[in-house]
Amino acid sequence: MRIMTGQVARKENFWDRKRELNDVWYKIDSGNHVLLVAPRRVGKTSVMYNIFDNPKDDYIVLYIDTESADKENEFWKKLFYRLMEEEFVNTLQNKAKNLFNKLKTIKIDEATIKGIKFGDGSELDYAQAFKKIIKELDADKKLIIMIDEFAQTIENIIKYESVENAKSLLKTHRELRQDSAVSEKVTFIYAGSIGLESVASKIDSISTINDLATVKILPLEFSDAKEFVTLLATSNNIDIQEDEITYLLNKIEWKIPFYIQLIMDELRKLEGRIQAEQIDSSFESILDNRNHFEHWHSRLKSLADNEYQFSKEVLNTIAENTIITSNKIVNIAEKYKLDDAKEVIHSLVYDGYINNNDETKEYRFNSPILKMWWYKNVTN
Ligand SMILES: Nc1ncnc2c1ncn2[C@@H]1O[C@H](COP(=O)(O)OP(=O)(O)O)[C@@H](O)[C@H]1O
Ligand SMILES: [Mg+2]
Structure with missing residues (x-):
């Protein structure tokens, strides 16, 4: 494979x-x-x-x-x-x-x-x-x-x-x-x-x-993801042990095959047995590649200007504070004179940026990787 x-x-x-x-x-x-x-x-x-x-x-x-x-x-x-x-x-x-x-x-x-x-x-x-x-x-x-x-x-x-x-x-x-x-x-x-x-x-x-x-189509379950990583590792001569696989998957958190592939592609370039620090630096490297994530940002640019500004501020807030509350969302909507903030939030959910699965009144990024990318490349 x-x-x-x-x-x-x-x-x-x-x-x-x-x-x-x-x-x-x-x-x-x-x-x-x-x-x-x-x-x-x-x-x-x-x-x-x-x-x-x-x-x-x-x-x-x-x-x-x-x-x-x-x-x-x-x-x-x-x-x-x-x-x-x-x-x-x-x-x-x-x-x-x-x-x-x-x-x-x-x-x-x-x-x-x-x-x-x-x-x-x-x-x-x-x-x-x-x-x-x-x-x-x-x-x-x-x-x-x-x-x-x-x-x-x-x-x-x-x-x-x-x-x-x-x-x-x-x-x-x-x-x-x-x-x-x-x-x-x-x-x-x-x-x-x-x-x-x-x-x-x-x-x-x-x-x-x-x-x-x-x-x-859901992200992979832990055990499934583990098998997937193991198979990719053996078929591409990547020397990684169980603890490091667990470390890697916990770090990815939102375990979609794409993120697993990106990390494995970085690890493939390394020699010897993979250590946790190398996994950390592989994350840094994939975040530096604009191509992997830029479409998430450009998609929002196709919205009406005030909707874009609103979405950007909502996502910036989450990138900085991990969550955003409904109250805060209402404030931001007022600032940009948005009538239908709910609709825009819905599309951020449907399109896969954020979810409120843990708490109805709190939104967070689906993926910590996207969150990190956003923080690094859009917020700052
Ligand atoms: N079943 C799978 N097995 C291996 N890799 C996958 C699988 N599904 C997705 N991927 C990886 O994720 C990337 C995106 O998959 P894709 O099917 O294009 O997603 P979508 O159509 O939802 O945007 C692929 O390029 C591949 O790297
Ligand atoms: Mg597709």
Whole structure:
């Protein structure tokens, strides 16, 4: 097993996330559509690729990242072309003959998709085209369509097209899922680096996603994380003993595979048996690499200016004092003339910065590593 820091962990480099995968497959088998929920870097895309790389017998899997779409119709266009892509269609030849034949003939039979033009006749209405194809599928296997960075797509559409189009996209998805002729043939799985709940609630559209079965991707449990570290150590010639592994994991605290990978990548460069002091200095080194964490900060910069200033001050306060109380949050909100501070706090929770799991009226960082990074690079 190789150390991966950044790329999706696939095949032999994927640490088996049994609980999550069983849960996802259970939900797929029972006819649900799934929302994978976890902050960025916890491992959603890797879980999706595992489903893609090892589908159960009765399923065909399509993966698409739609982050670059910033118009409603562009989303559907991407999905439509992904479905029709030569590379995907050809993989069906041995696995799903009917589906293969169908997609092949649609490809030839342009007439199938013609006539679904927009009113002005300018461009194809790809949502309609997509729906039409799905409904006509006489598939031998069920299609799983995994849409990554979906919330980001919605946010892009809000920003670069309109709130109406964003709402409409969420609504069309809901309609597709509710349509039994579609649901019989397709399972949708959505994920993204920002919370779909926070984006949908911002535009009053929570009701369009409340039919989704959510599966939380969690940090690793201690014993699981220990096995993971041990395996990475042995397969990469890192000489580390049990006490030091425990020390390392306690220091990481929020044990997501990504942080484990980052530390192991530092330890890999050292000679001899790993000591606690070397673990300490490895933490320092990973905090110096802006690339690993900067997206947490830049994400907030896309908020409205007063929301950004508010979020920054809230996180600065937590970075300095470990916690922030609801009262203090109210004060900061007043300072920046924020009407809906609750909404912003919710999105900080959904997007994985902070939680109030211990005490309802107190928020803290999920991850001490992010907290340290924030303190070093943003607060100061
Ligand atoms: N199951 C896993 N096994 C090994 N490494 C993982 C696993 N899941 C995540 N990682 C590590 O975490 C990083 C982020 O994972 P990714 O799946 O891209 O997260 P997300 O999509 O939630 O942002 C990967 O580059 C990899 O280093
Ligand atoms: Mg991802």
